[in-house]
Amino acid sequence: VVTITTHGERTVLVGLVVHPVSRRVVDEHLDELERLVATAGGSVVDRMVQERPAPDPSTLVGSGFVEQIGERCDATEAQSVVFDEDLTGSQVRNLERRLPDDVKVLDRAGVILDIFALRARSREARTQVELAQLSYLLPRLTRRWQHLSRQAGGIGTRGVGETQLEIDRRLVSQRISQLKAELASIEAERRLRRERRERSTSLALVGYTNAGKSSLFRRLTGAAVLVEDRLFATLDPRARRVALGDGVVAVLTDTVGFIRKLPHDLVAPFRSTLEEAIIAELVLHVVDVSHPGWQEHLRVGGEVLEELEVDPDQVLVVLNKIDLLDGPVPSLPGAVAVSAVTGAGVETLLTTVRRRLLSRPGVEVLAVPLADALGVQTAMELPRQLAHRFEPERLVIAVIATTQELPPELIAYRLPTWPEG
Numbered sequence: 001v002v003t004i005t006t007h008g009e010r011t012v013l014v015g016l017v018v019h020p021v022s023r024r025v026v027d028e029h030l031d032e033l034e035r036l037v038a039t040a041g042g043s044v045v046d047r048m049v050q051e052r053p054a055p056d057p058s059t060l061v062g063s064g065f066v067e068q069i070g071e072r073c074d075a076t077e078a079q080s081v082v083f084d085e086d087l088t089g090s091q092v093r094n095l096e097r098r099l100p101d102d103v104k105v106l107d108r109a110g111v112i113l114d115i116f117a118l119r120a121r122s123r124e125a126r127t128q129v130e131l132a133q134l135s136y137l138l139p140r141l142t143r144r145w146q147h148l149s150r151q152a153g154g155i156g157t158r159g160v161g162e163t164q165l166e167i168d169r170r171l172v173s174q175r176i177s178q179l180k181a182e183l184a185s186i187e188a189e190r191r192l193r194r195e196r197r198e199r200s201t202s203l204a205l206v207g208y209t210n211a212g213k214s215s216l217f218r219r220l221t222g223a224a225v226l227v228e229d230r231l232f233a234t235l236d237p238r239a240r241r242v243a244l245g246d247g248v249v250a251v252l253t254d255t256v257g258f259i260r261k262l263p264h265d266l267v268a269p270f271r272s273t274l275e276e277a278i279i280a281e282l283v284l285h286v287v288d289v290s291h292p293g294w295q296e297h298l299r300v301g302g303e304v305l306e307e308l309e310v311d312p313d314q315v316l317v318v319l320n321k322i323d324l325l326d327g328p329v330p331s332l333p334g335a336v337a338v339s340a341v342t343g344a345g346v347e348t349l350l351t352t353v354r355r356r357l358l359s360r361p362g363v364e365v366l367a368v369p370l371a372d373a374l375g376v377q378t379a380m381e382l383p384r385q386l387a388h389r390f391e392p393e394r395l396v397i398a399v400i401a402t403t404q405e406l407p408p409e410l411i412a413y414r415l416p417t418w419p420e421g
């Protein structure tokens with residue numbers, strides 16, 4: 001895995017305001033981009049924003065503005081320019097041609113890929129990241145790629161011939177096929193492990209990066225996972241059994257965060273990691289409600305979940321960091337408000353999760369009197385149990401089953417819904 005940005009590199013950020021997006025929103029996006037660049041090891045020395053009726057097809061911003069960017073790079077001794085918008089391969093080439101020598105041109109997606117490359121640890125994550133990087137680079141093989149081959153000890157220079165580029169392309173394509181095969185075998189192993197694992201209810205924490213997923217994971221499971229005030233702290237997600245109270249047990253999975261314009265090249269390889277979210281009975285979509293852009297974060301998360309084909313009925317929105325709010329919690333139908341740090345609202349969250357898990361179609365709830373000892377034994381031996389609780393007079397148990405699958409002697413004990421303890 002190679003990284004594109006260099007540690008400590010001086011960087012100029014460029015944003016584009018195109019109607020109907022407002023200047024304020026673009027500034028917010030640049031704040032986020034600045035954090036991304038810092039996470040990738042660079043430092044931002046300047047920001048430039050252009051307002052235009054439409055993007056320029058060849059250089060994104062106007063040609064006069066490109067010149068201004070060049071002057072600013074000279075003045076600040078910047079080595080790279082990062083655009084908040086996605087750039088096409090030809091836009092990168094055109095921009096690099098017009099900017100001072102040795103100034104690299106990157107877009108947001110390139111920086112995100114860099115961060116992933118820096119932070120991925122497990123074999124699976126590293127393979128996914130390299131695959132994502134190469135898929136991203138293939139259509140953009142230009143000077144930047146030569147920068148990479150320089151890093152790798154090659155001799156890439158600016159005026160490299162088409163033939164060298166063709167060879168590079170072929171090598172990259174070969175490596176991509178190799179990585180895909182590797183990933184397929186890692187995924188097969190993972191699937192096998194999951195099948196062997198006792199089939200239990202699964203819950204997944206998903207959401208925008210820095211929303212507090214890992215903090216909530218820690219609060220709910222007590223596991224000491226990495227929590228950091230930085231973007232993409234979690235790249236190798238954890239799963240852990242968690243008692244949700246009232247006899248309900250589930251496996252909770254923390255996942256990689258989402259971000260605006262998460263490169264598609266990254267979503268695809270990380271699909272298998274997010275598969276835990278796809279198969280989860282309930283997805284907790286965590287949103288940092290104290291962030292000014294929380295509604296956009298919610299929308300971005302919704303879009304990724306849609307791309308992963310997660311059924312919206314399976315999603316519970318969790319508004320986190322309410323301890324940081326000055327005013328009241330914004331009202332959002334069906335959402336639960338919590339603070340992973342103070343623990344406020346966590347009890348309500350657990351109650352809601354239990355209710356959502358146990359009131360799904362296909363779940364049968366039974367209340368077996370303890371006096372019927374044989375009935376209790378039969379019930380406790382049922383497969384696919386979600387929850388059980390012993391009360392002084394009865395056993396309350398929930399299983400995934402159709403009414404027909406229940407032993408006939410238990411049918412009389414059916415309850416319409418799970419009774420809270």
Ligand SMILES: Nc1nc2c(ncn2[C@@H]2O[C@H](COP(=O)(O)OP(=O)(O)OP(=O)(O)O)[C@@H](O)[C@H]2O)c(=O)[nH]1
Nearest residue numbers: 210211212213214215228229232233234257321340
């Ligand atoms: N005040 C406050 N801070 C919180 C809360 N939840 C999380 N944080 C802080 O927010 C930052 C990010 O938290 P994480 O749990 O690492 O966020 P994450 O969603 O796992 O982020 P990634 O793994 O990067 O996607 C940390 O500094 C946390 O301490 C909360 O409820 N209140």
Ligand SMILES: [Mg+2]
Nearest residue numbers: 213214233234
């Ligand atoms: Mg995390």
